[in-house]
Amino acid sequence: MKFCSNCGAAVTFRTPPGDSLPRHVCEQCGTIHYQNPKIVVGALPVWEDRVLLCRRAIEPRYGMWTLPAGFMENEETTAQAAARETLEEACARIEVGELYTLIDVPHISQVHMVYRARLLDLGFKPGEESLEVALFREEDIPWEQIAFRSISMSLRHFFDDRRNGTWTLHTASLAPPPAEWR
Amino acid sequence: MKFCSNCGAAVTFRTPPGDSLPRHVCEQCGTIHYQNPKIVVGALPVWEDRVLLCRRAIEPRYGMWTLPAGFMENEETTAQAAARETLEEACARIEVGELYTLIDVPHISQVHMVYRARLLDLGFKPGEESLEVALFREEDIPWEQIAFRSISMSLRHFFDDRRNGTWTLHTASLAPPPAEWR
Ligand SMILES: [Zn+2]
Ligand SMILES: [Zn+2]
Numbered sequence: 001m002k003f004c005s006n007c008g009a010a011v012t013f014r015t016p017p018g019d020s021l022p023r024h025v026c027e028q029c030g031t032i033h034y035q036n037p038k039i040v041v042g043a044l045p046v047w048e049d050r051v052l053l054c055r056r057a058i059e060p061r062y063g064m065w066t067l068p069a070g071f072m073e074n075e076e077t078t079a080q081a082a083a084r085e086t087l088e089e090a091c092a093r094i095e096v097g098e099l100y101t102l103i104d105v106p107h108i109s110q111v112h113m114v115y116r117a118r119l120l121d122l123g124f125k126p127g128e129e130s131l132e133v134a135l136f137r138e139e140d141i142p143w144e145q146i147a148f149r150s151i152s153m154s155l156r157h158f159f160d161d162r163r164n165g166t167w168t169l170h171t172a173s174l175a176p177p178p179a180e181w182r
Numbered sequence: 183m184k185f186c187s188n189c190g191a192a193v194t195f196r197t198p199p200g201d202s203l204p205r206h207v208c209e210q211c212g213t214i215h216y217q218n219p220k221i222v223v224g225a226l227p228v229w230e231d232r233v234l235l236c237r238r239a240i241e242p243r244y245g246m247w248t249l250p251a252g253f254m255e256n257e258e259t260t261a262q263a264a265a266r267e268t269l270e271e272a273c274a275r276i277e278v279g280e281l282y283t284l285i286d287v288p289h290i291s292q293v294h295m296v297y298r299a300r301l302l303d304l305g306f307k308p309g310e311e312s313l314e315v316a317l318f319r320e321e322d323i324p325w326e327q328i329a330f331r332s333i334s335m336s337l338r339h340f341f342d343d344r345r346n347g348t349w350t351l352h353t354a355s356l357a358p359p360p361a362e363w364r
């Protein structure tokens with residue numbers, strides 16, 4: 001951030017009185033521009049013994065597989081975000097169930113949430129951001145080709161919990177990956 | 183948002199190609215400025231049979247009681263945010279436990295999360311944003327003077343679950359309050 005989004009003047013980076021962290025401050029109109037973590041919401045859509053995955057048609061991780069997921073929008077709920085992303089990326093209609101994983105990713109200032117979901121019909125197809133959409137049994141999941149750690153973590157919990165018949169919220173915090181992965 | 187925070191030019195509000203919602207777009211440098219929901223994280227600090235509340239020294243809801251809570255900062259985890267807010271508002275040290283409530287507040291584009299927590303000692307006192315900090319038994323909670331609905335909801339669940347001995351994540355979505363409350 002270099003300019004004030006309210007008045008267009010250049011901003012400075014300093015700690016406002018009474019605050020504990022430096023912020024982008026506009027010396028002309030006085031606006032303090034806070035920057036906050038973003039929420040990424042996804043769904044884990046299930047059809048019988050299979051899970052719906054999308055192959056990414058966009059960067060990052062072009063060509064890799066993921067659950068339908070994306071940045072939450074203003075004025076929606078987390079569950080609505082899960083349903084919207086699933087419709088956009090897989091043209092798939094779901095019934096959103098329980099919140100299933102909540103994963104902090106502090107080095108990129110994100111919080112990832114995945115909801116369990118029931119796929120309502122088989123009329124899915126790739127949305128604009130997907131190359132392919134398909135249903136996978138546990139033994140067919142392309143584990144080495146999953147785009148994000150929070151997604152593979154959510155999938156592993158799902159198959160474990162299904163095997164054990166015990167469903168619970170899973171929380172975690174991800175450290176930065178080794179430098180060669182970045 | 184009126185000006186581009188990257189180059190200072192005036193922004194327009196239009197739907198970018200391939201997008202489904204209007205965004206603030208800079209026609210000069212091409213930056214698309216997304217606006218996303220904010221996360222508010224709080225703690226429910228417990229000492230024996232009592233819960234720690236803070237009386238607000240700031241607007242909104244000056245003078246009303248709340249759990250320690252505030253906007254999550256970049257580069258921290260949700261649990262770290264809960265501990266930081268508790269230290270800032272109540273000068274209180276806690277051990278953060280399980281995520282306890284996750285409440286969507288879509289009409290103000292916020293997601294509220296409250297963690298259960300164990301108060302580590304009795305050396306609390308009001309921080310800069312609090313008039314008073316105190317421990318309350320269930321029968322002494324000033325229910326009519328709780329600042330936010332997500333906070334009173336979290337407190338009610340806590341006392342119910344404690345009575346029943348059953349602890350679980352509670353999720354909810356809040357509709358806008360009646361107009362006279364706004
Ligand atoms: Zn300004
Ligand atoms: Zn610009």
